[in-house]
Amino acid sequence: MELGMFCPKCKAEMQFVDINGIMVGRCTQCLGIWFHGDGHKKLSRLKGSEIIDIGEAELGREFDPAENVPCPECGEVMDRVADPGQRHIHYEACGAGHGVFFDAGEYRDFRQKTLGDLFKGIFARS
Ligand SMILES: [Zn+2]
Ligand SMILES: [Zn+2]
Numbered sequence: 368m369e370l371g372m373f374c375p376k377c378k379a380e381m382q383f384v385d386i387n388g389i390m391v392g393r394c395t396q397c398l399g400i401w402f403h404g405d406g407h408k409k410l411s412r413l414k415g416s417e418i419i420d421i422g423e424a425e426l427g428r429e430f431d432p433a434e435n436v437p438c439p440e441c442g443e444v445m446d447r448v449a450d451p452g453q454r455h456i457h458y459e460a461c462g463a464g465h466g467v468f469f470d471a472g473e474y475r476d477f478r479q480k481t482l483g484d485l486f487k488g489i490f491a492r493s
Pocket of ligand 2: 439442462
């Protein structure tokens with residue numbers, strides 16, 4: 368993954384942080400977050416990882432409806448997917464598996480619910 372990538376939504380520069388070996392890019396303007404590969408899943412198991420998502424959900428919603436969002440790594444238009452466990456959360460995912468993009472506030476939501484839903488999921492499936 369190259370540094371100096373630009374936000375797929377608002378084209379501002381992204382800042383990269385390495386959290387326990389997981390590269391995360393955060394847009395300096397809309398505060399959306401790019402997770403390389405399946406970094407969002409790995410990171411969601413890490414205690415306190417929601418602190419990287421500093422943007423207000425209101426800001427995220429402003430940018431959320433953007434269409435034809437290109438993958439910042441290969442430039443192909445990404446798929447808009449609903450999280451299987453939390454259908455109100457939508458994020459963009461590169462079809463080639465380069466990563467996923469969350470709007471500001473979405474990752475916080477994703478992560479909290481992921482932990483909470485672990486238990487619910489166990490009961491729902493039994
Ligand atoms: Zn942005
Ligand atoms: Zn890609």
